[in-house]
Amino acid sequence: MSIEGELLGFDGETYRINTVLGELTLNASMVRCDGAACPVTTPAISEFRIAGSPTLGKDLVPGLLRAYGSNKIDTFGSVSRSAGQAGAVGYEVISASGEMIAAVDIGASNTTDGLTDLLRGDAAIALASRPARNREARAFEEAGLGDIRSTQNEHIVALDGLLLVTSPDNPVRAITEQNAALAFAGRISNWAELGGPDAPINIYVRDTNSGIREVFDNLLMRPNGLQISNNVVLVQDDQVLSQVVAIDPYGLGFTNFADGEGAKALAIEGVCGLQTPPNAFTIKTEEYPLTRLLYMYTTDQRLPVHADGMLDFAMSEDAQDLISNAGFINQAIREASIDSQGLRVASAVVANRDFSTFPQLQEMMQQLISSDRLSTTFRFETGSSNLDARAQDDIVRLARLLSTDAFRNKEAVFVGFTDSVGDPELNRQLSERRAQQVVQQLLDENPNLQANVALQAIGYGEISPLGCNETNTGRRINRRVEVWVRDVVARN
Structure with missing residues (x-):
């Protein structure tokens, strides 16, 4: 044009x-x-700094920079690495003719420092392994830098799961979050207290400066009012930790989803007995309780050209395979058959002790028995009817997917669920309204979508919990709108 x-x-x-x-x-x-x-x-040279969580800064961002250059810059030649300022790692994007295109410093510290650098103007992008806190967001607004938690400034680039790992020879298969915290605090010191052998629990952890240690403390230890014991073995690398735990039949540690190879990951058991195994699908759907989102934050200030370009590329479909190759869970939409959802079906039956709900449960299974579930799962901001930041991005992603030929003449069923707080019938009505809201926002994104795929919204309230309603985390997991896809079948 x-x-x-x-x-x-x-x-x-x-x-x-x-x-x-x-x-x-x-x-x-x-x-x-x-x-x-x-x-x-003459071609402008973009000079900028990226700072924050080493979880993203070590492997993902350099890979994104190279892939952005080769996919989006016509004159791209190569990326070279050098020593950056103040301990950062420097990367230079060079054209095929040897001219500088961009100079990028990546400072891997932690999420808090990265957001502080962004606030001060010392970084164009902050890398975060947790969402920005209220006080941090207020600081940006007071500085005139905008709302960093808006969809324009808060960018979810990947997901990860914090795995609790032990040896494949250990008979224990699942652990509660509270018992895990007690074990790492030294309050539980024998595997027999966790249903295992009569043997001491050998605890392996990362050092206090590691990003995953901060995440572990935030997700597991602080919510239980505990601290990691001093009587632990410190390990300097996530992959090494998995290897050490794998050969110790009495070992227990934590690591990233990407670094759990060799060790056995434990399922998380809720206080109500529901178990959730850690896998790519349960992390994509945020049903695994120790799922975490990984962010890139910006402000209302204009980004350098190639910082903006790299960020756009990171959010694109072209970057999803690269994100997986870096060891993270990407946001590409995946399908799972009803067969692979057997645990959630069993959980629904076990959780519904009121026989009056069984006709509704039977109706739900009749609706879904010939369907495949998509990993896209919509959730809302706490106490609000607004879709959360990830769900708003997923509206665009799902609308694009459902408009492809692969879904032509199929039916997409949006199934709403709630927690168990409140009146069951009101919860059912709320879940249906939420499902209808998702359908409407999809149509707002693509008004012609129904010409390709049929859309249906249903609400089943509280009858199919995936988490324990006795906990805040469980109730959050249960408040959701799932997406199921099936062939259109003529019905009498």
Whole structure:
């Protein structure tokens, strides 16, 4: 396409043009300027810093930078690594002719420091292994940098699962979050207290400066009012920790989903007896209680051209395989057959002790028995009817997927569920309204979607819990809208 108008200015990275549509600002790397008023330009060099969680900074961001260059920069040649400033690692993006395109420093510290650097203007992007806290968000607003928790500034790039791991020779298969915290605190010291052999529990943990240690404390220890015991073995690497635990029949440790190879990951058992195994699907759906989202944060300040380009690439479908190869769980939508959902079916039966709900449970299974579940699971902000940040991104992702030929003449069923707080019938009505809301937002995103796929919204309230309603985490997991897909079948 072409845009004509009066050139108002050029700052080396963007053109400002007065057009019949008003004043437009255009990324110089994405357009060619033709006309007598066009400035003589040389490719702008983007210099910026990325700081924060080493979980993302070590492997994912350098890979994203290389893939962005090779996929999105026509003149791309290579990426070289060097020592950056203040202990950061420097990366230089070089064109095929040897000219500098971008100079990027990646400082791997922790989430808190990364957000502080972003606030001070010392970083263009902050890497975070947790969401920004209320006080941190207030600091950005007070500094005039905008709402960093808005969809424009809070970017979920990947998911990860915190695994509790032991040896494959250990007979224990599941553990409660509370018992795990007690074991790491030294309050439970024998496997017999966890249903295992009469043997001491050997605890292996990462050092206090590691990102995963901070996540473990936030997810497991602090909610239980406990601290990790001093009587533990410190390990300097996640992969090494898994290897050490795997050969110790009495070992117990924690690691990232990507680094659990060799060791046996324990299922998480809720206080009500429901168990959730850690796998890519339960992490994508956020049903596994120790799931965590990984973020890139920006502010309302304009990003350097290639910082903006790399961030856009990270959120695109083109980046999803790269995210998986870096060891994280990507956000690509996956399908699971009803056969693989056997645990959730059993859980629904066990959880419904009121026989009056069985007709509704039977109806639900009749609806889903010939369907496949998509990993996309919509959740809402706490105490609000607004979709949370990840769900808003998933609306765009799902609308794009359902409009493809693979789903032509199929039916997508949106099934709402709630926790068990309140009146069961009111909960059922609420779950149906939430499912209808998701359908409407999909149609707002793509008004022609129903020409390709049939859409149906159903609500089943509290009858199919995936977490224990006795806990805040369990209630959050249970408040959801699932997406199921099936072939259209003629019914009498």
